[in-house]
Amino acid sequence: MTSLKPLLLHAHPTAPNPVKVAIALEILQIPYIVKIWEFNDGDRKGVKGSDFIKINPNGRVPALEDPNTNVTSWESGAILNYLKRQYDSKNLLGAVDSSEQAKADLEAWEYLLVTTLGPFTGQVVWFKYYHQPKNDDAAARYIKQVYRVYGVVEAQLKRSGGDTILPGKFTTADIHYIPWMRSSAYIGLSLADYPLLERWTKTMFDKPEVKRALQRIHDATAEQEPEAAERGLKPDLNLMRQTGAQEVY
């Protein structure tokens, strides 16, 4: 893989979804560069600005540009699928076997995160930290939904043996959940009632590839957006309000 030109990963200092792509790139040992964007509509640096909209018309990170194939991809699920098709000949990230059931299972767990747990968690962040006036009912509704899905994943970890979401093999399903479980700590949700999920989360964050992925985004942030690097995961409420940002995740 060393003869590859580095891929360009479009990311954000704290956003979960780009972390998935960095983890996949680390596992596949694909060289990459990280470009950090802001959540606003500034032309040069904002995800809703003119430069980024040319890369992803939906104005959200992640996006990935691959100079080796001239492919541009956006939506984390689509990007991970692209990386698997293009670069995962050893099946480091794909389904546990080649059966149709294994493929269907992998997609089901991925879609549950992409359509449900990720957006619900994002809404918890929004209603806990950003929404004005405060709306505790909305926050409570999404917290309840997030806990409900934690229960669904907990039961799956019991069935799978607990080390990975699908039995016996690390897959892109694990990658999809990793950064969102990091967000759960940040929004103060407890995993006390979900011991297998808590153990899985710790195991995933101990993986060298996950550590390296987070470090790469942190380093790129420190270089390109030093103030954001200093803030860490804490949201910059003033900046969000000044820029009129409506969405976080």
Ligand SMILES: N[C@@H](CCC(=O)N[C@@H](CS)C(=O)NCC(=O)O)C(=O)O
């Ligand atoms: N379904 C998309 C979601 C992408 C997404 O929501 N990205 C967030 C960061 S994790 C974002 O860019 N938010 C900025 C905004 O909406 O302005 C994916 O999985 O890639």
